[in-house]
Amino acid sequence: MFVRTVTLAAAAGEDSFQTRCALCHGVDGAGTDRAASILPTLSALEPDQLRTIITKGVSAKGMPAFEILDAELGDLIAYLKNLGASVSPAARDPRAPQPRAGTIRLIGGGTLNGTILNMSGFDTQLRTPDGRLHLLRREADAYREVAIEPYQDWSSYNGSDSANRHSALAQINRDNVERLTAQWFYPIPDMRMIEGTPVVVAGVMYVTAANRVYALDASTGREIWRYSQPRTPGLVGDPAIGLNRGVAIREDRLFTVTDHAHVIALDRFTGELIWDAEMADYRDHYGAVAAPLVVEDLVIAGISAGDTGLRGFLDAYHVSTGERAWRFWTIPAPNEPGSETWGDPAVLRRGCGATWLTGSYDADLDLLYWPTGNPCPDLNGDRRPGDNLYTNSVVALRPTTGALEWYFQFTPHDTHDWDAQEPLLLVDEEFHGQPRKLLLQGNRNGFFYVLDRITGEFLLGEPFVTQTWSAGIDESGRPIVLPDSDPTEAGNDVCPAIRGATNWWATSYHPGTKLFYLLAHESCMTYTKNDQDWQRGRSWLGGTARLADGSPNQKFIRALDIETGRTVWSYAQTGKAQTSSGVLSTDGDLVFFGEDSGAFAALDAASGVPLWHFQANQDWKASPMTYMVTGRQYVAIASGMGFWAFALPE
Structure with missing residues (x-):
């Protein structure tokens, strides 16, 4: 009825x-x-x-x-x-491919039979019955198949498990970058903020938006297939905005997360759904935005909405079935190790500690490294006395079991929302005369850290922006907190700002220059606290933050010496400090980034001197990457409206 x-x-x-x-x-x-x-x-x-x-x-x-x-x-x-x-998802957008059976005539005779995934007057993408994808270019009344070799993939969110956004590609370099031009642009309908990084495997690019995945011809930007599902109403925090930072790939499977905290597996050649695993009930404020990380036969995925009073965790799922293999809780249960750092055990179930940024993996050590978020409420620590483990930390886990090997907490008892959700960059490098396996991070609290990633030993902690909350870092790696630096009811001016001295924005280390590059933010805020109680459907900050009177508010690309933490050079950006673009460095001795004025730009990696820019007039919320197809190097980045690809003229 x-x-x-x-x-x-x-x-x-x-x-x-x-x-x-x-x-x-x-x-x-x-x-x-x-x-x-x-x-x-x-x-x-x-x-x-x-x-x-x-x-x-x-x-x-x-x-x-x-x-x-x-x-x-x-x-x-x-x-x-x-x-x-x-209406089918494809029909909702008139640009969506309409697959059909067909035959393509090839140059020199012969034909290809299969499913024509998409076709224009210039190219065609066809899948043959054996599952192979053919990228074809039209010449007169026939087609030639594109040979993608030589090629170099960007096969994960950060390009490698080390999270170092440095590429060995050097076809585009400091001597010819001035000739770099835009090759194609792929728009994403109805998106105003895209934070994802493209992944490229064997000539196909995979990009995401809210609950959507698109497969593109990496040479032309032409769409091959798409997957979508409806947005989820009633979400809180970043998932409600529609953020999704990308995919992970293993063989013929592609993995991503949905806004309502599911991990899904797709056939990467067709976009068909293989399995769907719920991480948590979104009605309990859980969501997801980070690109997963594949480690052997496991898909590692975290959760977001870490300012809403949830209990954070990190999950692993079997690649083949989607069955959950393990869960690591970033907030311990009562009577578990670490619970004593919270005071009242009742606060643990709403302690936060989200896991909303992709981690790193060292195959030689078989260790998984993941950053964790802030405790809740963010700006009022009165209800949670103690260090609040394992928030604002890096946790080193055994990927097969999720067992904790070691942890390092950057900001104990955080009261400024300074998550440790910044890239955990793994490099093997000489440090103070000894070869070391290092973990590098520019932290939101304003300090650059160097750790031994085998043991978690603290090696270095130096400020890279103006900070007023700490007298420095002691020999154990613990910050020496200055008095009167916590938020107050009347308001307290503290540097850096609530979004941090840096944030989730990509970083890189250049083995040639031996410099670490990051996006830095010089800004201070007036922090206040209040007695806000947790309420379903709302963020739980426990205070406010506004730009302090007379505060600077500017973003910089900075290059740091990893042995001293010293800033070697600093490029001041022009704009309103709105860019969220991290960096990409290359063996072409370039550092690419999205500039605050709306341009996409490249600096000399050794000196920071500007060498090239393309005024796209875009609001950059993502970080660049690079790849090679058919012997041609491309640099790509997402803007607020879609995805751009640049290359040298042929």
Whole structure:
């Protein structure tokens, strides 16, 4: 009976739609020259949201408010929801590929039979029955197959398990970078903020947006396939914004996370769903944004929304089945080791310690390294006296079991939201005259750290921005906290800012220059605390933070000497300190980044002198990467609207 009622309401609502909406949005909702398609958004909008849009309008987009009786409004909403549910993900975007069986004629004779995944007047992507993907270029009335060799992949979020965004590619270098030009741009519909890094394997690029994965021809940006599922309503924090930072790949499988804290596996050649594993119930504030990391036959994935009073963890799932192999809780249970660092055991279940950035892995040591987030509430530590393990830490785990080998806490008892969610960069390098296996991190608290990654031994901690909360780091690696640096009810000025001296933005180490590169933020804030209680559906900061009077607010690319922590050079960016672009360094002696003014730029890796820029007028929220296909090096980066690829002229 319920289904029948909805069907009748939807049918009645169609008349209302054709009368009130079709003139601008089209008879099928797919858009006209007056207004855009509404199909991509209908499935994600709740009835109350649709009611508000219809009755109040959207003045910024020229949509008027409608005076409409409740009965007609209910029918119209039912029709819109039915319309959104009945449209396939591909049909919601007119650019989406429409696979079909076909035959392609090749230059020199011969044919290829299979599924034509996408076709334009210039190229075709075809999958043959053996599962092989063929990238084809049109010449006159036939096609030639692209030979991707020589090629070099960017096979994971950071390009390698070490999290070092440094590439040995040098075709683009300091002598010719001024000739670098944009080759293609792939837009992502309805996205205003993309933080993902492309992954490229065997000539195919994989990129993500909120609950979406796209496979592209890495040479042209032409779409091959896409996967999507509806957005989840009622989320809190970063997942609600629609952030997704990328994928992991092992053989024929691709792994990513969804906004509502699921890990999914797709066939990387077709985009078909293989398995779907729920990490946690999103109604308990859990979400996910970080690209997973594949270690042998396990997929490692973390959770986000770490300012909402959840209990953080890191999970491992079997590649083949999606069955969970282990879970490491970043917040111990009562009476477990570390629980004594929280005071009242009752606070543990809402201690936070999220795991929202991709970790690193050392295959020789068989150790997995993962950064952890802040404790909750973020800015008021009165309810959680003690160090609050294992927040603001790096944890070194055995990847087969999740067992803790060692940990290092950068900011005990954090009261400024200075997560340790910055890249954990692994390098083998000489340090003070001895070869060492090192872990490098520029931390949000303003200090650059060097650890021995075998044992977790502290080796170096030096500031790379102006900081006013600590007198330094002692011999054990513990910060010497200055008095009156915690937030107060009246407000306390402290440097760095709440977003940190740096953040999740990618870093790199150049073995030639022996310099560590990062995006640094010079800024101070007035921190206050309050007695906010935890409440479902809300963030739990326990205070506020605003830019301090007279504070600087500027971002820099800085190069640090890893043996001393000294800043060797610093490039001051121009803008409003909005860029979130990390760095990519290469053997071409270049450092690429998204500049605060909207340009994509390259600096000399040794000196920091600007060598090239392309004014894309973009708000950069992602970090660059590089790859080679058919002997041609590309540099790619996501902007707020889509993905760019650059190369030298052929």
